[in-house]
Amino acid sequence: MKIFSGSLRYRFAAAAVxxxxxxxxxxxxxxxxxxxxxxxxxxxxxxxxxxxxLILNPPQTVSVTETLTANCPGPELAHIVLYLTGPQGxxxxxxxxxxxxxLRPGKADTLxxxxxxxxxxGGSGLTAQAIYDTGPHxxxxxxxxxxxxxxxxxxxxxxxxxxxxxxxxxxxxxxDGSGYxxxxxxxxxxxxxxxxxxxxxxxxxxxxxAAAGQPDNIVAGGQAILAGGSGATLGxxxxxxxxxxxxxxxxxYTDGTSQPFTLSVPDWYVSPPSGSDPVITxxxxxxPGNAQDQHPVHxxxxxxxxxxxxxxxxxxxxxxxxxxxxxxxxxxxxxxxTIG
Amino acid sequence: xxxxxARRLAASDIGRRxxxxxxxxxxxxxxxxxxxxxxGGSRRxxxxxxxxxxxxxxxxxxxxxxxxxYSDAKFGIFIHWGVYSxxxxxxxxxxxxxxxWHNMDNPSDPTHQHELSLYGAxxxxxxxxxxxxxxxFDPRAWVELFERAxxxxxxxxxxxxxxxxxxxxxxxxxxxxxxxxKRDLVKELFDAAARYTPSLKRGTYYSLxxxxxxxxxxxxxxxxxxxxxxxxxxxxxxYTGYLPVSDYVNDFQVPQLLELISQYDPDxxxxxxxxxxxxxxxxxxxxxxxxxxxxxxxxxxxxxMGVPVRDxxxxxxxxxxxxxxxxxxxxxxxxxxxxxxxxxxPDSAYFTxxxxxxxxxxxxxxxxxxxxxxxxxxxxxxxxxxVDRLTQIGDWLRINGDAIYGSAYWIQPADGxxxxxxxxxxxxxxxxxxxxxxxxxxxxxPVSADSKIRLLGSHAPPLPWTQSNGQxxxxxxxxxxxxxxxxxxxxxxxxxxR
Numbered sequence: 001m002k003i004f005s006g007s008l009r010y011r012f013a014a015a016a017v018x019x020x021x022x023x024x025x026x027x028x029x030x031x032x033x034x035x036x037x038x039x040x041x042x043x044x045x046x047x048x049x050x051x052x053x054l055i056l057n058p059p060q061t062v063s064v065t066e067t068l069t070a071n072c073p074g075p076e077l078a079h080i081v082l083y084l085t086g087p088q089g090x091x092x093x094x095x096x097x098x099x100x101x102x103l104r105p106g107k108a109d110t111l112x113x114x115x116x117x118x119x120x121x122g123g124s125g126l127t128a129q130a131i132y133d134t135g136p137h138x139x140x141x142x143x144x145x146x147x148x149x150x151x152x153x154x155x156x157x158x159x160x161x162x163x164x165x166x167x168x169x170x171x172x173x174x175x176d177g178s179g180y181x182x183x184x185x186x187x188x189x190x191x192x193x194x195x196x197x198x199x200x201x202x203x204x205x206x207x208x209x210a211a212a213g214q215p216d217n218i219v220a221g222g223q224a225i226l227a228g229g230s231g232a233t234l235g236x237x238x239x240x241x242x243x244x245x246x247x248x249x250x251x252x253y254t255d256g257t258s259q260p261f262t263l264s265v266p267d268w269y270v271s272p273p274s275g276s277d278p279v280i281t282x283x284x285x286x287x288p289g290n291a292q293d294q295h296p297v298h299x300x301x302x303x304x305x306x307x308x309x310x311x312x313x314x315x316x317x318x319x320x321x322x323x324x325x326x327x328x329x330x331x332x333x334x335x336x337x338t339i340g
Numbered sequence: 341x342x343x344x345x346a347r348r349l350a351a352s353d354i355g356r357r358x359x360x361x362x363x364x365x366x367x368x369x370x371x372x373x374x375x376x377x378x379x380g381g382s383r384r385x386x387x388x389x390x391x392x393x394x395x396x397x398x399x400x401x402x403x404x405x406x407x408x409x410y411s412d413a414k415f416g417i418f419i420h421w422g423v424y425s426x427x428x429x430x431x432x433x434x435x436x437x438x439x440x441w442h443n444m445d446n447p448s449d450p451t452h453q454h455e456l457s458l459y460g461a462x463x464x465x466x467x468x469x470x471x472x473x474x475x476x477f478d479p480r481a482w483v484e485l486f487e488r489a490x491x492x493x494x495x496x497x498x499x500x501x502x503x504x505x506x507x508x509x510x511x512x513x514x515x516x517x518x519x520x521x522k523r524d525l526v527k528e529l530f531d532a533a534a535r536y537t538p539s540l541k542r543g544t545y546y547s548l549x550x551x552x553x554x555x556x557x558x559x560x561x562x563x564x565x566x567x568x569x570x571x572x573x574x575x576x577x578x579y580t581g582y583l584p585v586s587d588y589v590n591d592f593q594v595p596q597l598l599e600l601i602s603q604y605d606p607d608x609x610x611x612x613x614x615x616x617x618x619x620x621x622x623x624x625x626x627x628x629x630x631x632x633x634x635x636x637x638x639x640x641x642x643x644x645m646g647v648p649v650r651d652x653x654x655x656x657x658x659x660x661x662x663x664x665x666x667x668x669x670x671x672x673x674x675x676x677x678x679x680x681x682x683x684x685x686p687d688s689a690y691f692t693x694x695x696x697x698x699x700x701x702x703x704x705x706x707x708x709x710x711x712x713x714x715x716x717x718x719x720x721x722x723x724x725x726x727v728d729r730l731t732q733i734g735d736w737l738r739i740n741g742d743a744i745y746g747s748a749y750w751i752q753p754a755d756g757x758x759x760x761x762x763x764x765x766x767x768x769x770x771x772x773x774x775x776x777x778x779x780x781x782x783x784x785x786p787v788s789a790d791s792k793i794r795l796l797g798s799h800a801p802p803l804p805w806t807q808s809n810g811q812x813x814x815x816x817x818x819x820x821x822x823x824x825x826x827x828x829x830x831x832x833x834x835x836x837x838r
Contacts, residue, residue, distance in 0.1 A: 039393040039627070040403045072405070079764065079838035081786075083751045097786050099838060129751050131838075133764045138412050141707070141748040141762070143665040 050148035087123030124149030184212035222319030247318025392628030407638030413492035418713035438680030477720025479532035489730035490737030495543035514581030543608025614646030681715030
């Protein structure tokens with residue numbers, strides 16, 4: 001899984017790196033006290049990994065490492081403690097602050113924790129934090145998020161975006177970061193009320209059962225979803241806002257093997273490109289202020305061939321967008337997923 | 341300051357889009373910069389100053405580290421002083437007084453009626469300029485007040501949206517050196533600080549757009565540009581002191597920013613609004629200007645220069661804060677809702693010391709700095725209520741500053757009314773208000789069996805405490821809050837031998 005480090009990252013801008021040594025010398029000449037020293041070096045870096053980072057079936061013990069690197073010239077980092085905290089219900093061992101010997105520039109230290117994720121728990125993201133002194137009158141903190149998440153039991157459990165609203169109450173809708181949405185009335189008129197069956201690609205999907213104005217789709221950001229079953233095809237009902245979105249997901253099989261797949265979803269507001277399968281086309285979309293924008297929008301069917309004879313355990317969606325969607329950035333929305 | 345965050349962000353976004361569009365055309369915009377710098381006597385030497393490790397690209401400028409001094413400083417003073425300090429009026433608690441000109445031009449704004457009844461239908465905003473006298477301006481008293489307040493830096497508005505510069509500029513005569521006081525008010529304040537309060541860092545605020553600059557292209561919103569109009573007739577009127585330029589950004593805005601850097605050597609460059617700009621070379625120049633000297637200094641830039649480069653973000657008149665590991669700075673006035681002086685605000689409506697001190701603590705616990713604004717009068721006097729507030733904050737910081745300056749945020753910023761900070765060798769628990777007979781903390785603070793918990797500002801012995809079921813219970817001294825000289829927020833601290 002991807003490791004997200006803190007915002008204080010060393011940037012490898014070639015031009016800047018060349019000058020680091022010279023600037024550091026100049027900084028030392030002033031006798032300046034303090035952490036960061038000169039261009040190209042944002043400050044100490046905190047990183048971490050969780051293994052496994054994807055928890056399919058709690059209870060599960062996760063092994064977590066956290067590394068603090070004193071990657072800038074300047075004074076040593078002193079009186080260091082590292083912390084690790086997890087989502088509600090997760091138990092971090094050992095608990096509390098853990099001391100680390102002082103780090104001189106260029107040095108790093110790593111600690112390991114064991115995190116117990118209890119049965120029935122959900123959640124994602126561990127927070128790593130280092131606190132250290134950079135001088136006699138300065139203490140600094142740095143934080144990083146370590147990716148670790150419990151798989152969602154279903155697509156509906158992972159809904160994090162409201163993409164369908166009533167024509168007279170468009171306020172909750174925000175499929176595109178600009179407050180637009182699909183129309184519940186247009187969907188019903190096309191034969192797709194909440195919880196209805198959608199047939200596409202020879203597969204049978206259940207359209208989101210959420211009431212209009214409630215979360216009804218997943219903004220694909222690397223979520224893992226349990227999906228037991230076997231068949232020839234993994235199918236999605238999906239669309240994309242602010243441009244087409246494409247990314248690589250993973251099918252995890254019960255035998256421990258995995259299969260990457262690419263999901264390329266056309267934009268909802270453009271004419272469907274040739275080769276695409278716009279299974280639902282609505283004549284208009286809902287706009288902020290209970291308004292309707294008379295321009296067609298589409299939801300697409302996409303099918304991924306599965307390995308014959310294997311049983312799917314879970315599906316990891318492409319990590320190509322984040323919720324809530326942001327105007328100007330493409331977001332990939334999944335309404336339904338099925339195997340058949 | 342802009343009137344509303346939303347409006348500013350919209351303007352800033354417009355600027356970003358325009359900038360990106362410009363960048364897509366190629367390097368032409370950037371290459372034009374040295375030629376621009378070479379013109380004009382006051383900008384001689386610009387090309388040399390702009391060479392250095394930082395390049396005028398987002399990638400290069402984004403490598404700039406946050407200076408330790410800025411992270412440690414925690415508390416600064418903002419100064420909004422300009423021609424708007426003459427009318428000094430806005431609907432109290434609802435609009436910014438420094439937006440007077442913009443508001444008087446809006447017939448549905450109460451400021452329009454105020455202008456009509458006080459100054460008549462034939463008046464113009466620029467008629468206020470001669471009344472901006474600075475006649476009692478005492479820069480030494482100002483900076484000594486800032487230091488007395490416990491501030492570690494100040495940021496002076498050098499030109500607000502009205503376009504009146506408080507500094508020496510070669511590209512306009514709309515400035516305090518030519519009109520009004522006929523003095524360089526930025527130089528006077530910066531010189532006083534360098535001489536009398538040398539530990540105070542010095543910052544320059546600069547509004548990138550101007551509402552009515554004839555050369556400003558306009559943003560389709562609050563900054564129309566294209567020259568001012570008489571507020572009743574709508575007839576075009578002069579923009580006093582204006583020297584014609586063809587390119588607002590490159591012939592006016594960028595040269596003025598470079599003048600601020602070269603003439604006053606600020607530690608902080610605090611842009612506002614964003615919008616049309618050519619800020620990448622300006623910021624590169626600023627960073628390099630700090631480094632290209634025998635004793636380099638670390639400087640800092642805010643997030644409103646119209647480009648995606650920043651050392652910190654700037655929530656404005658906010659009261660609910662979240663911990664943000666990326667450095668931020670909250671700004672607001674002592675006035676309930678104005679940065680510039682509003683003479684209509686009664687003393688009783690100003691923020692109390694209690695609110696301001698507790699807000700400072702809350703902000704610091706969440707990795708922020710607090711930039712608290714004063715609005716001096718047109719003659720340069722600082723209203724007593726503002727002096728009083730700064731003095732009260734200074735009194736508090738003298739007792740509790742050890743838990744504020746140079747501190748870092750902990751894993752959890754708050755537990756009920758308590759805020760946490762970490763300083764070298766110490767763990768600090770700051771209670772917003774007196775806790776009563778006991779202080780109860782559920783957060784996993786790093787006490788150990790031999791920890792001695794002391795109350796700052798008190799001569800009382802270490803306070804008795806117990807810990808059970810994850811709760812720390814500290815017993816307050818028998819004489820309660822009167823056992824400490826502190827008021828409003830109370831620091832309980834113990835040694836943390838990390």
